[in-house]
Amino acid sequence: MESFDFRSPSKICSIAERNLRPGEEFYSILIEQENGDVVRREIAGENWTEAPENCFAWWKTKMPANESGKVYWAPREAMLAFFDHVRQQPGQADTAYLTALLLAQKKILATKESWENDESSKLVLENRKEKIVYEIPVVDVSPQRQLEIQNELAEKLFSDFPPDQDRGEVSLN
Numbered sequence: 044m045e046s047f048d049f050r051s052p053s054k055i056c057s058i059a060e061r062n063l064r065p066g067e068e069f070y071s072i073l074i075e076q077e078n079g080d081v082v083r084r085e086i087a088g089e090n091w092t093e094a095p096e097n098c099f100a101w102w103k104t105k106m107p108a109n110e111s112g113k114v115y116w117a118p119r120e121a122m123l124a125f126f127d128h129v130r131q132q133p134g135q136a137d138t139a140y141l142t143a144l145l146l147a148q149k150k151i152l153a154t155k156e157s158w159e160n161d162e163s164s165k166l167v168l169e170n171r172k173e174k175i176v177y178e179i180p181v182v183d184v185s186p187q188r189q190l191e192i193q194n195e196l197a198e199k200l201f202s203d204f205p206p207d208q209d210r211g212e213v214s215l216n
């Protein structure tokens with residue numbers, strides 16, 4: 044996982060179907076669709092009432108006044124919620140593995156060890172803040188699939204503007 048194609052969120056309120064204005068507060072949400080896919084949506088603050096039922100993480104931020112060119116991560120809690128979500132989904136072992144590597148690269152998870160036996164290999168990571176240890180199956184991911192997953196992570200977890208600094212507006216449902 045050497046590079047990411049960073050993408051901004053849509054900058055369009057998914058409720059009002061209008062562009063978000065510079066300086067306007069809005070919410071980014073991660074929701075699971077009926078088919079199991081996870082999508083990210085933005086909702087203008089004036090249209091926010093509560094997180095949708097199928098939302099498993101959301102955070103509040105503000106539309107920048109100008110294009111900064113800098114790339115920001117979603118809040119730590121939202122990134123961990125996405126990781127927890129994908130590692131529990133059938134058929135998502137490759138996404139969980141690459142997300143774990145990404146979280147280790149950003150020092151959100153610490154690599155404790157890795158081990159291998161005749162049947163499988165595992166990467167052992169720790170969330171030191173919450174004292175949680177994860178054993179993630181090591182998955183051989185083709186370059187094409189790796190690019191697809193990186194694009195998915197960029198779409199869901201990156202932005203060109205920072206989330207609220209107080210981080211008090213992050214929720215995990």
